[in-house]
Amino acid sequence: MTPAQSRLVAAARDAFGPRAAVTDPDLIEPWLHDWRGRFHGAAPAILQPASTAEVSRLVALAREEGVALVPQGGNSSMVGGATPPSDGSALILSLRRMNGVRAISAADNLAVAEAGVILSDLHEAAATVGRRFPLTLGARGTATIGGLCSTNAGGTQVLRFGTMRSLVAGVEAVLPNGAVHDGLAALKKDNRGYDLDQLLIGAEGTLGIITAASLRLFPAIAARAVGWLGLDSPEQALRVLRRLEADTEAIESFEILPAGSLAAALAYLPDARAPLAGQHRWHVLVEAVSTTAQGEGPSALLERLLESMLAEGLIKDAAIAASEAQAEALWQLRDALSAAERAQGPAAQHDISVPVAAMPRFMLEAAAACEARFPGTHASGFGHLGDGNIHFHVRAAPGMSAGQWYRELAPEVSRFVHDLVVAAGGSISAEHGIGQMKRAELERLAAPGDLAALRAIKAAFDPHELLNPGKLVTLAPAGATI
Amino acid sequence: MTPAQSRLVAAARDAFGPRAAVTDPDLIEPWLHDWRGRFHGAAPAILQPASTAEVSRLVALAREEGVALVPQGGNSSMVGGATPPSDGSALILSLRRMNGVRAISAADNLAVAEAGVILSDLHEAAATVGRRFPLTLGARGTATIGGLCSTNAGGTQVLRFGTMRSLVAGVEAVLPNGAVHDGLAALKKDNRGYDLDQLLIGAEGTLGIITAASLRLFPAIAARAVGWLGLDSPEQALRVLRRLEADTEAIESFEILPAGSLAAALAYLPDARAPLAGQHRWHVLVEAVSTTAQGEGPSALLERLLESMLAEGLIKDAAIAASEAQAEALWQLRDALSAAERAQGPAAQHDISVPVAAMPRFMLEAAAACEARFPGTHASGFGHLGDGNIHFHVRAAPGMSAGQWYRELAPEVSRFVHDLVVAAGGSISAEHGIGQMKRAELERLAAPGDLAALRAIKAAFDPHELLNPGKLVTLAPAGATI
Incomplete structure (x- = not known):
């Protein structure tokens, strides 16, 4: 621990009690690595403020002392976004003690949750007032509101409700000088200059530390229907989605996967059964919901809408879960895809997006291009077709060691995939962010003007790189201007 | 014209032809004032690029020459946001020649419109493909896409579709160094760092110049119903809205006005008739729409939903327009409110928001507080109750001259109103922006940390204040940090 770090830790304990800082290495250790074990960092202490005022004071002190801070919630980043640098130069600033739901109102359809609130706890809190916070993901039992916003x-x-950016009415955040930005008032219209809430959302803690958020709630779900479709191509899948959307606003999920991914999930999950009897090249999980018990339920709706497409041959086969248990079983197949594919051998995984209309073709052409360029590999994508966002995996050729793959080939594969994405007008990070994993690729592929703008914003807020250093973007070389 | 300005004008004409710059004072004159005649500026020339490449070149040249530029579309700003400085130090950069709809797709529900496209022209273009761009406002025949985004x-x-921020999938913009940011790809998910699109939306041309936008389209309206309600209080009006929203997603507009505003509109509009027979203290215009011709139409829906509230006495009286002509007549009453109130005498107008739930009480209490503090004045608000946004007008005491009012009392009244808004956790600019009209008030009332952040962003992008100088925010005093 450097003298400056020691002073910061001592000041935290003096001001806010012994729980305000952890220095026991055994207690720190679990928070030094990302959950997939790809990034390993070091930190001599974890600061644990219990309130926004404490975060404010610690951030101001850290700036005075020149100590870098790595904000951390559930530590479920997919890109090493919450792992400290390996040289121990930064302290972790945990938001986990700030786990209060400050307010929740069914009448206003709003909740104010602190940064450390775990997503599944927010889901439960919303349910208790007959409402729903619609965003969900595999890590809902770990991921926190602060990290989800950041x-x-x-x-x-996302298909129906958008990403966090659409669901956050405003944030409270500590700016790099310790000042508190309070955007919690949940104004539906507010044009007082540059939108600081929107700037902080997605900034990965590099411009300020989100301490709480106002979140939009929606009517609770009364009924849902989960269907499984077999079809011939991603292009047909997108046509099915467009047909469904033309008739109803009830479609919330539309997840595509190829036959190989389904086979991997079936092999990975004990007791899992194939949803359809026959073989199909592509599969779709579709979910429709209803917020009232009246009228045509989502199962009947889905059945009615799918019928004509089955008759036309656009869909080859379909099944609708007859019970909540069956619905859960279908979702388990979907949720297991990442782990199931990892179990098949070393792979390079890419969280990418292109315009929705271009995705069906991209899925096929990118996979073919990868397999041609890297003989023996197996490439395929699955995921959020309706968002134009898939997780595109390239598996090592059989027999290649994990060490050789990750050291030698995977980085080259990823650059190749990212080049294809950029050529298609897409994004090399659809939903996982940049963190430390994709920083070099962002710097390689961003438009020079955009990169200069990102760096100028970072320099304006945090010129000494004390907030989540090494993540998202580094400062510009001296003299660069936007 | 300064030598630097002359060189810029000459370079524009050399490179892009005679139409690229206007120097005839008669042709410039109409663009030197805001449409309400409150702000008067001077500019020796208007630059008129015809493409993004031309904007890029002109912005780069202007930076080299140190010439300030004021971007201008329809010049319908409510806050002097597009009026040049009065000392002639800036040239106007008109986007009006860039008026092409580059692409429009019903399948993708997207249009790409250049900055100079007039809103009503976009409405028509969307209609030709069976789609709709939902945002609309009184100045739709004048306001341009670039200005609407900026x-x-x-x-x-807004009640159903949100502001431009929700409707813009991405923007193309020229950054202060001439680089082009291309966010038009309309990716539904893109987490490549700070969101430059969101930063440029609402930045009033002070960080870059928006040259085109990808805009979300929605299904065209098949039928609409416009109703007029008489009731006792804003609080009852909000209860009616909440009841409607619990039963349907069809409500698009919910505009409140007091009896006095209706009387002003009836006096102002020739041939206008009162929508309801009796007298009521408060009125609401409500619009419900349907995008299909099937099922219960919006008139029947509205009638059914209002019936029980009439029976309960929550609504005192209601009428639903029986024809499109009647519907238009109701909307004309609403659209005439600003002009009608201006015709009653000098007034201070405020575009303000507070949290929706707090608005009913705020409307009454702020009006009472104003009238008590400034004897003889008449204060009232009307507008977008469901957005928590009203236009709050304070009319001068009878007999006071316009000169005396605007010079002496109106600024004090506005500061008083803004203080009430801030105390209620609201915004002094809900939808009109800051421009030059509200800059001093923003600097007076913003949280110090927020103001420092706005200034730091401005300094990072435009350290010499060459883009729309004097609007939104000025640079920080030397040495200030965020």
């Missing part, structure tokens, strides 16, 4: 998280319900 | 415009359909 990474503009997506998940499986 | 001011994050609102209007009367």
Whole structure:
């Protein structure tokens, strides 16, 4: 621990009690790595403020002392966004003690949740007032509101509700000088200059530390229907989605996967059964919901809408879950895809997006291009077709060691995939963010003007790189201007 | 014209032809004032690029020459946001020649419109493909896409569709160094760092010049119903809205006005008739729409939903327009409110928001507080109750001259109103922006940390204040940090 770090830790304990800082290495250790074990950092202490006022004071003190801070919630980043630098130069600033739901109102359809509130706890709090916070994802039992805001998280319900950016009415955040930005008032219209809430959402803690958020709630779900479709191509899948959307606003999820991914999930999950009897090249999980018990329920709706497409041959086969247990079983197949594919061998995974209309073709052409360029590999994508966002995996050729793959080939594969994405007008990070994993690729591929703008914003807020250093973007070389 | 300005004008004509710059004072004159005649500026020339490449070149040249530029579309700002400085130090950069709809797709529900496209022209273009761009406002025949994006415009359909920020999938903009930011790809998910699109939306041309936008389209309206309600209080009006929203997603507009505003509109509009027979203290215009011709139409829906509230006495009286002509007549009453109130005498007008739930009480208490503090004045608000946004007008005491009012009392009244708004956790600019009219008030009332952040962003992008100088925010005093 440097002398400056020691002074900061001592000041935290003096001001806010012994719980305000953890220095026991055994207690720190679990928070030094990302959950996939790809990034390993070091930190001599974890600061644990219990309130916005404490965060404000610690950030101001850290700036005075020149100590870098790595904000951390559930530590479920997919891109090493919450892992400290490996040289121990930064302290972790945990928001986990700030886990209060400050307010929740069914009448206003709003909740104010502190940064450390775990997503599944917010789901439960909303349910108790007959409401729903619609964003959800695999890590809902771990991910926190602060991290979800800071990474503009997506998940499986984006089709209808958008990403966090659409669901956050405003944030409270501590700016790099310790000042508190209070955007919690949840004004539906507010044009007082540049939108600081929107700037902080997705900034990965590099411009300020989000301490709470006002979140939009929606009517609770009365009924849902989960269907499974077999079809011939991603292009047909998108046509099915467009047909459904023309008839109803009830579609919340539309997840595509190829036959190989389904096979991997079936092999990975004990007791899992294939949803359809026959073989199909592509599969779709579709979910429709209803917020009232009246009228045609979502199962009947889905059945009616799918019928004509089955008759036309646009869909080859379809099944609708007959019970909540069956619906859960279908979702388990979807949720297992990442882990199931990892179990098949070393792979390079890419969280990418292109315009929705271009995605069906991109899925096929990118996979073919990868397999041609890297013989023996297997490439395929699955995920959020309706959002133009898939997780595109390239698996190592059989027999290649994990070490050789990750050291030698995977980075080259990823650059190749990212080049294809950029050529298609897409994004190399659809929902996971940049963190440390994609920083070099962002710097390689961003438009020079855009990169200069990102760096200028970072320099304006945090010129000494004390907030989440090494993540998202580094400062510009001296003399660069936007 | 300064030598630097002359060189810029000459370079524009050399490179892009005679139409690229206007120097005839008669042709410039109409663009030197805001439409309400409150702000008067001077400019020796108007630059008129015809493409993004031309804007890029002109912005780069202007930076080299140190010449300030005031971007201008329809010049319908409510806050002097497009009026040049009075000392002639800036040239106007008109986007009006860039008026092409580059692409429009019903399948993708997207249009790409250049900055100079007039809103009503976009409405028509969308209609030709069976789609609709939902944002609309009184100045739709004048306001341009670039200005609407740059001011994050609102209007009367925000209740369901949000402001421009929600409707813009991405923007193309020329950054202060001439680099082009291309965010037009309309990716539904894109987490490549700070969101430059969102930063440029609402930045009033002070960080870059928006040259085109990807805009979200929605299904065209098949039928609409416009109703007029008489009731006792804003609080009852909000209860009616909440009841409607619990039963349907069809409500697009919900505009409140007091009896006095209706009387002013009836006096102002020739041939206008009162929508209801009796007298009521408060009135509401409500619009419900349907995008299909099937099922219960919006008139029947509205009638059914209002019936029980009439029976309960929550609504005192209601009428639903029986024809499109009647519907238009109701909307004309609403659209005439600003002009009608101006015709009653000098007034101070405020575009303000507070949290929706707090608005009913705020409307009454702020009016009473104003009238008590400034004897003889008449204070009242009307507008977008469901957005928590009203236009709050304070009319001068009878007999006071316009000169005396605007010079002496109106600024004090506005500061008083803004203090009430801030105390209620609201915004002094809900939808009109800051421009030059509200800059001093923003600097007086913004949280110090927020103001420092706005200034730091401005300094990072435009350290010499060459883009729309004097609007939104000025640079920080030397040495200030965020």
